[in-house]
Amino acid sequence: MSAVLEVHDLVKRFGDGPEMITAVDRVSFDVAPGEVLAIIGPSGCGKSTLFNVIGGLIDQYEGSVVVEGETVSGPHAAIGMVFQEESTFPWRTVEENVAFPLEIAGVAREERMRRAREYVALVGLAGFERHHPAQLSGGMRQRVAIARTLASKPKILLMDEPFAALDEQTRFLLGDKVLQIQQQLAQTTLLVTHNIGEAVQLADRVVVMSYRPGRVKRIVQIALPRPRTSEAAASAEFGRYVAEIWSDLRDEASRGMQDDETHSLRRA
Amino acid sequence: MTEHESPASRFAPAAVGVATIVIVFAIVEAMIRAGWINRFIVPLPSAVLASFGRVIAEENVLHRTLFTGAEALAAGILIAIFGGALGVLLTRKRVLRLATETWVAAIAASPLVLIYPLFLVMFGRNALTIVMIGFAAGLPPVILKTVEGLSGTRRVLIDVGRSFKLTAAQEFWKIRFPAALPTIFVGLRLGIMFALINIVGVEFLINFGGLGQLVNELAERYDLPAMYAAITFVVLVSVAFFLVTERVERWLATR
Numbered sequence: 357m358s359a360v361l362e363v364h365d366l367v368k369r370f371g372d373g374p375e376m377i378t379a380v381d382r383v384s385f386d387v388a389p390g391e392v393l394a395i396i397g398p399s400g401c402g403k404s405t406l407f408n409v410i411g412g413l414i415d416q417y418e419g420s421v422v423v424e425g426e427t428v429s430g431p432h433a434a435i436g437m438v439f440q441e442e443s444t445f446p447w448r449t450v451e452e453n454v455a456f457p458l459e460i461a462g463v464a465r466e467e468r469m470r471r472a473r474e475y476v477a478l479v480g481l482a483g484f485e486r487h488h489p490a491q492l493s494g495g496m497r498q499r500v501a502i503a504r505t506l507a508s509k510p511k512i513l514l515m516d517e518p519f520a521a522l523d524e525q526t527r528f529l530l531g532d533k534v535l536q537i538q539q540q541l542a543q544t545t546l547l548v549t550h551n552i553g554e555a556v557q558l559a560d561r562v563v564v565m566s567y568r569p570g571r572v573k574r575i576v577q578i579a580l581p582r583p584r585t586s587e588a589a590a591s592a593e594f595g596r597y598v599a600e601i602w603s604d605l606r607d608e609a610s611r612g613m614q615d616d617e618t619h620s621l622r623r624a
Numbered sequence: 625m626t627e628h629e630s631p632a633s634r635f636a637p638a639a640v641g642v643a644t645i646v647i648v649f650a651i652v653e654a655m656i657r658a659g660w661i662n663r664f665i666v667p668l669p670s671a672v673l674a675s676f677g678r679v680i681a682e683e684n685v686l687h688r689t690l691f692t693g694a695e696a697l698a699a700g701i702l703i704a705i706f707g708g709a710l711g712v713l714l715t716r717k718r719v720l721r722l723a724t725e726t727w728v729a730a731i732a733a734s735p736l737v738l739i740y741p742l743f744l745v746m747f748g749r750n751a752l753t754i755v756m757i758g759f760a761a762g763l764p765p766v767i768l769k770t771v772e773g774l775s776g777t778r779r780v781l782i783d784v785g786r787s788f789k790l791t792a793a794q795e796f797w798k799i800r801f802p803a804a805l806p807t808i809f810v811g812l813r814l815g816i817m818f819a820l821i822n823i824v825g826v827e828f829l830i831n832f833g834g835l836g837q838l839v840n841e842l843a844e845r846y847d848l849p850a851m852y853a854a855i856t857f858v859v860l861v862s863v864a865f866f867l868v869t870e871r872v873e874r875w876l877a878t879r
Contacts, residue, residue, distance in 0.1 A: 413786055437787040441780040447802045447877045457788050460798070508788065 358425075359386035360544045361410070361435075361512050366419035368405050379405040381569035382419070387512065390542040394559035396549055396601065398609040400616075402570030403548045404440075407516040410546065411437045423511065436510025440517040444489040444500045451476055451485040453500050457508035475503040478540070480533060495519075495526045499533065506537070513538075513545045519554065528586040531557045539583050552605070556597045557586060564601060567608040568615070574604055667848040672856075675849035683838055683850065689857045692823060692834030695751055696861060699758030699819040704812055707763050711770020711808070721771060732764035732818075737825045744830065754826050754833055762819035769811025773804025802877060809873040816865045824858055835861070 380402035408414040412431035458468035479499040649669040714721040747753040827836025842851035
């Protein structure tokens, strides 16, 4: 099956001259329709840079991002982004938040609210349509953000550590919810994360990145059966995948840590 | 997740507020009667209360309240329009902002009411002078708070807008403006308060118009209970504007 998303030899540098930093270096991968691909790496491996480049929020890079055979630059309707930070609009109710992309697309109010309520129900928030984000927990707010992105019917759901601010148990449960939605919609998903368990729980393949400059170190196929739930975390295979990815990441994370310590010493 | 308030708890803040006023007045009344406060400077609260009927019937206080309220409303509308527009301009033009922000803050802290003779020369002894002084006094906080609100919009909300390919106008009206509304309205409330203080002050100084002039006349007559009663109407105008701006803010936030 041809890929929905292809990333070819992506290079992104920040700064000039001796201060120049190569955040990502010749990164290539592709994502098949309906696949969940996770990108994992230590802090400083360029995960967020990749997220922003693919989402079109950062320009001036080398290489290309191709969606269904078409090279794209800038934000693209085919790519829906879910951010790490809390990103719901506090002045809008849950259903108004979810209806936002439909409002921008010019869908009539009645129709967009009907469709918004469907997505609210899809993420398990039926009954909370008229609530404001301030009345919801962090996990519920992140589900509103996911529903809002899904309402724009993106071909690729691009998520940047969407559960980073949540506790471990909520993270597992929300992972289940994402799996359920992904399976229901056959939603092609690209997940950027630093959490190994999350990557193994959700992904079909995991791209392991090296520490700065971020390069693809290895791509791990996750052969856990689908439909999948967080109960898979108790299986021996799950543990093997976590151990395998950690053995790849350990050296990279150590390099990152040493780098941080060296910088701190220099600043002191 | 929602908090369902009982009727009792809904009215509790108002009840506590009224009770506090009653207690403070009772204490002041007792202190005056005991001779701890000079009754020729501060009238008995009971006398102030008793003078309300007289102030309403004989001093045309309701008409004067409306007059001062209309002046404050005119100044408030001007403040909202020009303060908002200048705030947007300073947010967009960084050089202008850096060049003027300190001056705007300095003007906010200056007693503009003292240059009322200049306004009298420019506009004459009429309501326009009073409105313009109110406008000048209330403008700086709205400019400063509009700049603060618009430039303080969280980056991630802007990124959400960019990911949905919003136009510049959509980004402003759908994200930056509603995100900044609470801060802008803090500025607007402050601005209207500054305007009202200055409006009443100038009415007092030039002996023209609404409540300020009435307070001046009653002070001249040394009718202290009636003067304090008239001041109460100034407070009522202020409360009315506070409630109106709160409603407008809520209405705008749901647009």
